[in-house]
Amino acid sequence: METTIGEDGIPFMPIEDYAKLSLEELDTLRKQTPVVRLMPSRVSALRDEDVTRLAAHPSLIQVPGPEFCNIMGIPDGRCRSFLETFMLMTNGDDHKHRRGAFARVFAHPVLRQKRGRVRAVADHIIADLPRGEEFDFLALCASRIPAEMIAEVLGLKTEDSAWFAGHVYRLSNCLVPPYSGHEEVEASAEALYDFVAQTVADRRQAPQDDMISMLVADESDRSLETEELIYQIMGLILGGSDTTRSGFNMIVARLLADRSLWNELQADRSLIPAAIEESLRLEPPVGGMPRYCLEPIEIGGISIPGGQLVGLSTLSAMRDETKISDPETFDLHRKDRPLPHLVFGAGAHRCLGEMLARLEMEEGLAALLDGAPDIEMVKAPEMIGVLGLRKSTPMIVRI
Template sequence: MDVFKKNSNPNTSEDGAPIRSFIGPESGPGANGAEAGRAPPVIDMRSFLDDPHGAFAALRETHPVVQVGVMQYFVLRAREVLDLFTDGRTRQITGGDYIRFNAIPEGFTAQFIEDVMLFNEGEEHRAKRGLFARTFTYALMRSKRPDVAVVADRIVAALPRGETFDFVDRMAARVPAEMIATILGLPVQDAQYFAPRVYALSKALTPIYPHACHNEIEAATAELYAYVAGQLRSRQRVARSDVLTSLVDAWSADPVIGFSSLVNQVIGVILAGSDTTRAAFAMLVALLLEHPEQWDAVKRDPDLIPGAIAEGMRFEPSVGSISRTAVVPMEIAGMTVPAGAMLRLSTMSAMRDPGLYSEPDRFDIRRDDHPRLHAVFGMGPHRCLGEMLARIEMEESLAALIRGAPDLAMEARPQMTGLGGIRQITPMPVRIH
């Protein structure tokens, strides 16, 4: 498609000029290849960064779809976001499309994005996801709860007392990284190696690809590839009693994908099992400490923990949007988008929509209007494989904090940065008295 060659930066126009921030129609019907109709306004995404929730709220009702780049659209209103997760006129965005939209250079990062099951559809997605489906069943993940509790208690017991430390690094990052290592059969101490590289790779999965960080992302992806490939090959030589051995055995018996693809799927599972839970849990604890009456309520009544987890993921999600591709020209909320367009379904905006939640800008762990399926995990065939594990990790980690560090105090609130894809979190200085 010529448009990708002409405009490698999705935040500039075809002549290289920055997209203006304005509310108004595009210059003429069908300007982007869509059928004639009401075109979404063009918005400079950089204008969202300081206050994304406020920006989404200002746009949501009058402009539920906005264009943010060439052939790229944000969908903001809950009713459309939830419907489009499984709308047959859309499909999961492919890795190739994602690479072209974001002008990602060739290399390990592009190869990972092209290959990982997150960006696959149909039979290819089913084949790759099927390799892991038995490992991440709800029943099996529930059986891991005692193991998660042991890990969480051990980490809380080792936290410094009487001095300031970064909660994200010393607690929130360790539980999910060490648990995904334990589940797969990786040495627990290796979490210190792979976790920082996973966090670097996750920067690639944001609405605006950070080209300034590409060398860091590429190096991290290459190192993760070498690490995982080494772990899999070692199990081909000598079997062990772990998930990776079972995975290699199943793959060897029926190699539905190539070895390099197998490596990329494992990297994807490690990424999904490490990064998003880290940010979600840290922000949940920050929100509870920011609302001391709710922190005290959780300490008094641990039965409130699941509701607190759901509310934290709603109020400040670590996954800000999920991308789909329009298969045909579509009218969404009265606005027309062309076939082939990238639709970024904004979970951030949808979960602050008063059409879905009562008083959506209020953090309330006793909220009783959560939908049965939490939108942050997606919907349909691509719903998060590790949802149950993530919930258990956060529940047991919060319970461990209540038992072992009830007087935890926050010195500065962290910020969740970014407005789509996998969001990043800043350090969270805390102290246990």
């Protein structure tokens, strides 16, 4: 791991090298510098003090879709149109309007009422798992729980969840720098667009008692144009499937790697939320929050000019030894855990599906403890990358 000092006095590391850093190398880099430059117009803030302070700073906005696509090198096409339209990549009134259309459905009190249904889905999936043979937990369990639940929330067919989940995982590569595999990403973007567009058209012709029918029929000031609505639903499918899948896989892996932790949860289920919080701190499925700098700001005493892309490395911040004692230790009883949890973002763009993700992981873990108490890990997974969406490798287990 090497950096050079640029003309602006900021340590420089090519984004390709930064994206391949191990967690230990990231820890070393954070101790050396509060900020590292990855590209001529892109820096990454590494320390908790700066990341927390800047997470909702008025001079930093969510990177607009067109700017994000330009930086990533994403050409015109369905993927680019999706990124330029999805609420995550918008700000101000556009963001408020698009997010507002879904706010009621994803309100925390509404989602808490689905806890029983989430548990029923998890119980069914775990009952389906093979017994007496090795299998990939990521594919057969961690992927199914969020995909089937987001299908239920939106009003999609459960039997379609495996199909759209596969396309979601490929499309999500558009959020992982450096960008690659465009043809595969674009094909999945087209497939998901056609799938959602057909579902919207079907609900317009024959409404059902589901969220998409409600959105199609909405004639209030919250309503969205058809094209706009399709892209929002695509984004919710992506957000509701990909990150929870990786996060849940790593939570279970962490507990199975240290059987004393698994046994402690077996004895006291009230520790399940703490286990999830701690695992998401150590191995978050999202490495940071991309922001666009409207005017000059200061990061760790270093001046960053306006017009820069500023990545707020929540992955690094949640491991910051100046904020958290023994940050590499998985501690079910930790008292200095960062609140609110940075893995779900901050400010106006804090994750819309945070409560659903928590319910899925909590009930999924409880169902696994009940339905497969003797599960053993044969091959541990790894979480790949430090930027954007991080990817979990398969975990091989046996029940």
